[in-house]
Amino acid sequence: MGGTMNAQWIRNDGRPRVVITGLGAITPHGQGVEAAWRGVVGGRSTIGPITRFDARSFPVRFAAEAPDPGLSEELPEGLSPLAQDLKGRLSVAAAREALNQARLPAKMGRRLGVCVGSEAARPELSLVAARLRSGELPSQSELERMAPHAASRLVAGMAGALGPQSTVSTACTSSSQAIGEGLLRIRRGEADAMLVGGVDVLVDPIMVVGFAKLGALSTRNEDPTRASRPFDLHRDGFVLGEGAGFLVIETLEHAMRRAAPILAELSGFGCSCNAWRITDSPPDGRGAAQSMELALRDAGLEAEDIGYVNAHGTSTPMNDTSEARGILRALGDHGSRVPVSSTKSTTGHLVAACGAVEAIFCVNAVRDGVLPPSAHIEHPDPTCPLTLVRDEAQRVDLRHALTNAFGFGGSNGSLVISRMEA
Amino acid sequence: MEVAVTAVGVLCAAGANPQSLLERLEEGKTALRSHPPLAALPGGDLAGVVEKLDLDRVLLRKKDKKLLARPSALALAAAGGLVARWPGDRAELGLFLGVGREPPDDGESEATLAGAARAGELDEDLLAGPGRDLYPPLLPLKTLPNMALAHISINLGLMGENGAWAGFEGAGLMALRAGIRAVAEGRSPAVLAGAAESQVDLGSARDRLRAGASGPPGEAAALLLLEPLDVALDRGAEVLGTLSACSVEDVGVQSDISEILGDCGAANSVLRVVLALMRGESTVVVAADPGLPPLAVAVRPGLPC
Numbered sequence: 135m136g137g138t139m140n141a142q143w144i145r146n147d148g149r150p151r152v153v154i155t156g157l158g159a160i161t162p163h164g165q166g167v168e169a170a171w172r173g174v175v176g177g178r179s180t181i182g183p184i185t186r187f188d189a190r191s192f193p194v195r196f197a198a199e200a201p202d203p204g205l206s207e208e209l210p211e212g213l214s215p216l217a218q219d220l221k222g223r224l225s226v227a228a229a230r231e232a233l234n235q236a237r238l239p240a241k242m243g244r245r246l247g248v249c250v251g252s253e254a255a256r257p258e259l260s261l262v263a264a265r266l267r268s269g270e271l272p273s274q275s276e277l278e279r280m281a282p283h284a285a286s287r288l289v290a291g292m293a294g295a296l297g298p299q300s301t302v303s304t305a306c307t308s309s310s311q312a313i314g315e316g317l318l319r320i321r322r323g324e325a326d327a328m329l330v331g332g333v334d335v336l337v338d339p340i341m342v343v344g345f346a347k348l349g350a351l352s353t354r355n356e357d358p359t360r361a362s363r364p365f366d367l368h369r370d371g372f373v374l375g376e377g378a379g380f381l382v383i384e385t386l387e388h389a390m391r392r393a394a395p396i397l398a399e400l401s402g403f404g405c406s407c408n409a410w411r412i413t414d415s416p417p418d419g420r421g422a423a424q425s426m427e428l429a430l431r432d433a434g435l436e437a438e439d440i441g442y443v444n445a446h447g448t449s450t451p452m453n454d455t456s457e458a459r460g461i462l463r464a465l466g467d468h469g470s471r472v473p474v475s476s477t478k479s480t481t482g483h484l485v486a487a488c489g490a491v492e493a494i495f496c497v498n499a500v501r502d503g504v505l506p507p508s509a510h511i512e513h514p515d516p517t518c519p520l521t522l523v524r525d526e527a528q529r530v531d532l533r534h535a536l537t538n539a540f541g542f543g544g545s546n547g548s549l550v551i552s553r554m555e556a
Numbered sequence: 557m558e559v560a561v562t563a564v565g566v567l568c569a570a571g572a573n574p575q576s577l578l579e580r581l582e583e584g585k586t587a588l589r590s591h592p593p594l595a596a597l598p599g600g601d602l603a604g605v606v607e608k609l610d611l612d613r614v615l616l617r618k619k620d621k622k623l624l625a626r627p628s629a630l631a632l633a634a635a636g637g638l639v640a641r642w643p644g645d646r647a648e649l650g651l652f653l654g655v656g657r658e659p660p661d662d663g664e665s666e667a668t669l670a671g672a673a674r675a676g677e678l679d680e681d682l683l684a685g686p687g688r689d690l691y692p693p694l695l696p697l698k699t700l701p702n703m704a705l706a707h708i709s710i711n712l713g714l715m716g717e718n719g720a721w722a723g724f725e726g727a728g729l730m731a732l733r734a735g736i737r738a739v740a741e742g743r744s745p746a747v748l749a750g751a752a753e754s755q756v757d758l759g760s761a762r763d764r765l766r767a768g769a770s771g772p773p774g775e776a777a778a779l780l781l782l783e784p785l786d787v788a789l790d791r792g793a794e795v796l797g798t799l800s801a802c803s804v805e806d807v808g809v810q811s812d813i814s815e816i817l818g819d820c821g822a823a824n825s826v827l828r829v830v831l832a833l834m835r836g837e838s839t840v841v842v843a844a845d846p847g848l849p850p851l852a853v854a855v856r857p858g859l860p861c
Contacts, residue, residue: 191684212847244849253701254658254722256587277767281702282657282722286848298728301846302699303722305654311719315734322737340665343688345698407651407709407718412623412697421715426715543706544699545718 143387146434149321150191151401153554155394156236156382157494158228158331161481162198162375170491171498174477174506175325179359181373181482186233193346196358197337198278198375198482201228209292216288220376221237221335222279225250228378229289229329238327247297247325249316251308251332251486278412285333289380297325298491303486306446307405308332308490309379310547311541314403316383319324326388332381334486345374348413350450351382362483363510363519364447364476365454369519371405372448374483381497398497398506399552401534402435404428408544415452419460422446425546426464426536433550435534437465440550442505444492444537447476448483457538458518473530475523479509489539491546496535496551503532558741558785558860559800563641564830565634565750568818569604570631570778577817577827578834586816587671588772599765603756603816604774609633612675616711624707625659627800630777631704631752632711638781639712641702643791644664644748649706650716650744653779654727654736654751655701656822660760664692704752704777717744726845727751727822732780732829732853733801739782740800746787750779752819764819774818778826797833797857804842804852833857 145151151271156230159166163173171179179199189195197234205223207230212410216222238246281392283301298319302312309332316328328345336345345351352371362373381400406428408421415422430437443465446457454476462469478484484491499505505528514522532553539547560735565758569587570580579589609629613620615819624632626846630652639646659789672678672687681755709711709715717738722731735749754775757762761773780799788795813820813827821825825843832839832855 136720188680189684190680193684193688252722272763272766273767274766275686276764281724282727283724283848290849296849301721301727304705304718304720305700305702307702315719318737322741339683340668341685341696343668343691347688347691347693349693405717405719407715409647409709409713409715411710412620412703412706413694424715440715468592541702542700543702544709544722545705547704 138271150384150428151399152317152320152383153386153399154381154383154390154397154497155389156232157397157497158198158231158493159226159368159379159494160203160224161377161491162200163481165198165201167494170260174480174495175504177480177507177509177525179480179509181358181361184337187339189502192342194342194351194353195355196322196361199337200224200377215278216284216340216388219279221333222288223379224287225285226292226314228331229380232382233293234327236394236454238382242327245297245326246295247319248286248290248299249296249302249312249328249330251302251312251489252285253303253334253486254282270274270445271556273519288455289329293329295329295366304545305541305543306485306488307487307539307541307545311405312489313381313490313493313549316545317403319402320383320385327384328380329380329382331472331490332487333378334484335376336374336485339374339515342374351451355423360510362449362479362481364408364449364514365509365512365522369449369451369454371450373552375483375484377484377487377491379487379494381493397555398500399554401552402429402550404432405547410544412543413517415456417456417464418553419456421544421546422457422460422538422540424461425548426460429548435550437468437507438463440536441532442499442535443472443474444496444535445474445476445540446540449478453518459522470519470520473505473523473528474520475506475508492537493549493551495535498534500532500551500553501513503530505530557740558721558798559736560785560798560831561780561796562783562788563781565638565779566797566830567606567630568608568820569633570775572755574830574834578831578851580816584751588818591756593721594761595763597765602772604772605756608776614711614780625696625698625703626754626775627752627822628660628704628707630754630775632707634777634779635708635712635748638779644745646713647715648745649714650738651705651714651749652717652731653720654703654731655720656724656727656753657724658701659697659699659703660754660757661699662757664695674778676797684695687709698860709859724821725824725844726848726851728764728825729843729851730851732826733851735782736799736801739784744807746781746783748779749782750826751822753775753823755819755821769819771814772818774820776817776823776827777819778823795859797855798860800854802840802852802854804850829855830851
């Protein structure tokens, strides 16, 4: 990009500053980022009886379902089959909101890339039943929809993005790492802007059976609205959720030259593996700590600079204790003082989409100076000695927020979101 | 910074090392063989199947074997020999994998589905009852796309920067390019990068046919140990060549390995990189998945001038 350079566009380490100029989300709180933000700030639970199928005989009968936004726009040729299922429609709606807010120039072509965190789609039960009945093969459009990169193809097509395109599949860390990959690609000049985020739809009979059998889900059927209670002594598992979150990120230079609305700075990313076990988190929180430390180093910040941690906080007994220890290990003494909350207490666990949606909450937290609460903590778990934001949102002067996402199998991702200083 | 390849781990129908792959290709002898689970398919039962898969050397807990989907087992076996070649702290090693599509469940969910069927229809009450009892409790974890990465990390002690990319052939080069850049940009002192995928189960083979794929299915894992060239030379490591992430403008000659090994999905492109290194061919390996921009990696065998 030509024109006069501005020293403000470059970090002290010589790399370009990357900012966030568009947000889009569909969560169990409703359609749109502001609906989600109002919901988490108000500590309003979205968890209720499963309506997607008849779950009365299931061991877990509740979830955090997202509204189906339908499909309100005409998609470019060849993309419609990819938007025929809920996952596709959630992707389109959330990506469209982010693109509309960012108002990127038309025809960015190769200078606009896409990175989506997503698992491969699973066939709907009606399709499985049809195959059981007839032994028929999946249709071509079903295969396209279930392709691992279907969501990234879909949103790239609607954005007109011809730049780098990829699909990160690291379970619950997927969209956090997708944002991190977008950040790295922009810093190294592969694109001026990236549409990054994630999507997941797991409220399906086989997934409910599978995760319940694994013992990972809360079974608080008698009180579902309060079932997701991260860091509470009596937490008993996570609550399956669904949704999508997308962000438009770009260099500060690109944003300022086109006078774009700058919402926050994406200042750091770190990731690690636990090297521990498939089903368990390490009791000492070491992999989580390494991820947070790398994100801080990447942002050029000290632990004391962080004013809020949006925890992965799944509400499983093992994750929350491991994460608390990881926070204390990574942030030292500051780790026990910094305000921490888990917005999964109201949204449930959006799995591959959670990293993006929770990054969006951090953007709004630094924008508004408001920390969303961790709802439903009645008895704080003494193995999680953190300063928890409980029950009500807090007003603070917030410059830097850290958000974590940790996945099954031990993939970790952490992002630092910073207030955009004039 | 130049990025060197100092070790290669390959597991494919041609054998358990890159030399056997090269020999097969040069002899023009196919490694495809009859694979009875595919006998009912109209495409025939030929497949590129890995015959011997020894995990005892690398698996910390033998009981975890039941958690390994086929791509995870292939990836772990291929990675085992590589980390032994890295003299540094394994916890700092990065890990970048192309994982293709969701791993097959080896038919494990079929008992659940059969137990939940009433007159050929899935019945939700049966699924929640007898079907649930038949459902393997760890199946959701076995078939997550990032499990190959997880098993390598757990069993070999890798804790560094990481990523798992889904897709088709392009996913392998995506991972390789990410690994090259993690080393070149100084974020990781060294990385394992490559891909693993298996398409020889009945479900995957059926989906390939329906999607119009020609040729037999295959399976493979191909991983490379990447580190800064100057570090490799300082420690006296054997340098097999250097790699760089490049544009697709200068496409080199592409080896066709599918006739020998079958279609190994995400591992196809990484196997082509390995072959170029083994043959001493300077080339640019390209992968282009349907609907996605093509990706390229430049391969320069041996030491740079």
